[in-house]
Amino acid sequence: MGSSSIFLTPRALGVYAIIVILFFTVRQLGTTHATYGTAEWTSGKLSQIAGSAGPKTANSTLDFQEIVYISMPYRTDRQDAMALIAAQSGIKLNKMIAGVPSDAVHEKARPLTAHPKQDPKKPWLGVWRAHADAWRYIIDNNIQSALIMEDDVDWDVNVRDVFGQWNWQMKNNNSLAENKGHGPKGETCEYGCNWDIINMGQCIYSPHPKDKSHFTYHDANSPPIGSFTKPNTKEMVESWNYKPEDAGVRLVTPSYQPLCTMGYAMTQRGARRALYQIGGFLAMDNPIDWEFIEHMKAGRLLSYTVSPPLLVKWKVFGPGDTDNDYGFEYKADEKVDMTTGGGLSKGLLRSAREGLKVLDGTFHTWKEGE
Numbered sequence: 147m148g149s150s151s152i153f154l155t156p157r158a159l160g161v162y163a164i165i166v167i168l169f170f171t172v173r174q175l176g177t178t179h180a181t182y183g184t185a186e187w188t189s190g191k192l193s194q195i196a197g198s199a200g201p202k203t204a205n206s207t208l209d210f211q212e213i214v215y216i217s218m219p220y221r222t223d224r225q226d227a228m229a230l231i232a233a234q235s236g237i238k239l240n241k242m243i244a245g246v247p248s249d250a251v252h253e254k255a256r257p258l259t260a261h262p263k264q265d266p267k268k269p270w271l272g273v274w275r276a277h278a279d280a281w282r283y284i285i286d287n288n289i290q291s292a293l294i295m296e297d298d299v300d301w302d303v304n305v306r307d308v309f310g311q312w313n314w315q316m317k318n319n320n321s322l323a324e325n326k327g328h329g330p331k332g333e334t335c336e337y338g339c340n341w342d343i344i345n346m347g348q349c350i351y352s353p354h355p356k357d358k359s360h361f362t363y364h365d366a367n368s369p370p371i372g373s374f375t376k377p378n379t380k381e382m383v384e385s386w387n388y389k390p391e392d393a394g395v396r397l398v399t400p401s402y403q404p405l406c407t408m409g410y411a412m413t414q415r416g417a418r419r420a421l422y423q424i425g426g427f428l429a430m431d432n433p434i435d436w437e438f439i440e441h442m443k444a445g446r447l448l449s450y451t452v453s454p455p456l457l458v459k460w461k462v463f464g465p466g467d468t469d470n471d472y473g474f475e476y477k478a479d480e481k482v483d484m485t486t487g488g489g490l491s492k493g494l495l496r497s498a499r500e501g502l503k504v505l506d507g508t509f510h511t512w513k514e515g516e
């Protein structure tokens with residue numbers, strides 16, 4: 147356990163100190179053209195996980211083969227923000243999957259039963275189609291594992307450490323899995339050798355009412371339980387007896403009832419099982435998170451969930467907050483910053499979107515009185 151702590155390496159500290167000194171010197175001299183190496187002010191660079199056998203910082207695709215994200219093609223504002231937080235955190239987004247409006251799903255292609263539990267005119271049908279397109283992308287390109295995110299996600303500036311920690315636990319120390327996550331011959335695989343879907347972006351989670359199987363690990367980048375959203379806090383307090391002030395907690399369960407699809411990862415097998423089970427071949431009745439839940443509860447999808455979540459929603463206070471409430475009329479309020487930058491997220495020690503502020507500031511000072 148000893149090697150899993152996070153600290154600033156002397157080298158990183160040195161680089162940081164130089165940058166800080168440079169920054170202030172440049173400010174004082176009012177020099178016009180300072181050259182900044184972008185790598186140094188990429189916020190996620192300042193922390194590194196130590197040790198060779200222990201957890202490592204995840205790579206730029208968070209130790210998945212690819213990262214894809216879903217976005218309505220017209221939401222260029224959200225795509226801009228995704229490009230910025232990815233670049234600042236050292237993350238590569240391999241592919242944008244286009245969001246789909248429900249009425250673009252042709253009547254003949256609707257995978258619904260005769261009596262779907264929800265009205266197919268509502269956004270959930272289009273949401274399903276966009277996610278199904280992501281699963282199909284994984285299948286068509288024989289991708290072994292992919293992280294799928296929605297475009298209003300936020301993460302910690304140290305997201306690569308956060309995922310590196312989780313990966314190590316799932317890979318080597320998953321007491322819920324056969325061989326602790328290793329393969330039958332003792333081999334290791336990213337996030338473990340036997341899973342279909344892993345969830346890290348649920349908005350509300352209910353574990354099994356009786357089977358409380360779980361394991362926990364320490365993550366220095368996980369903030370106090372009470373700083374998460376109400377439902378995320380409630381789960382940790384009521385199901386797992388944590389106190390709101392407890393920090394550094396991550397807890398993994400076999401997935402029982404995770405709601406929302408802000409972030410989840412799939413293996414190739416998981417993508418095939420999901421596309422087959424959920425609308426791509428067989429029928430469906432519900433929004434996809436409820437479809438996932440049905441198949442997870444029945445044991446048809448092998449899945450784990452980490453709580454509290456690693457990926458959270460960035461909420462904005464303007465008409466751009468959701469693409470799902472069609473026809474919702476937004477009332478402008480002068481006192482509210484309705485831009486993307488005026489938003490907020492909960493449950494992150496250092497929000498990557500908040501962290502974009504390093505791109506703002508005074509980098510040039512005019513010479514006065516000459």
Ligand SMILES: *[C@@H]1O[C@H](CO)[C@@H](O)[C@H](O)[C@H]1NC(C)=O
Binds near residue numbers: 319321364
């Ligand atoms: C691995 O799991 C065991 C038992 O659950 C736990 O005591 C140990 O601290 C874990 N190791 C690490 C490095 O987290």
Ligand SMILES: *[C@@H]1O[C@H](CO)[C@@H](O)[C@H](O)[C@H]1NC(C)=O
Binds near residue numbers: 205207209210212336
């Ligand atoms: C990150 O690691 C995964 C898993 O080993 C690998 O498939 C992927 O190609 C790596 N990403 C990059 C950008 O090297």
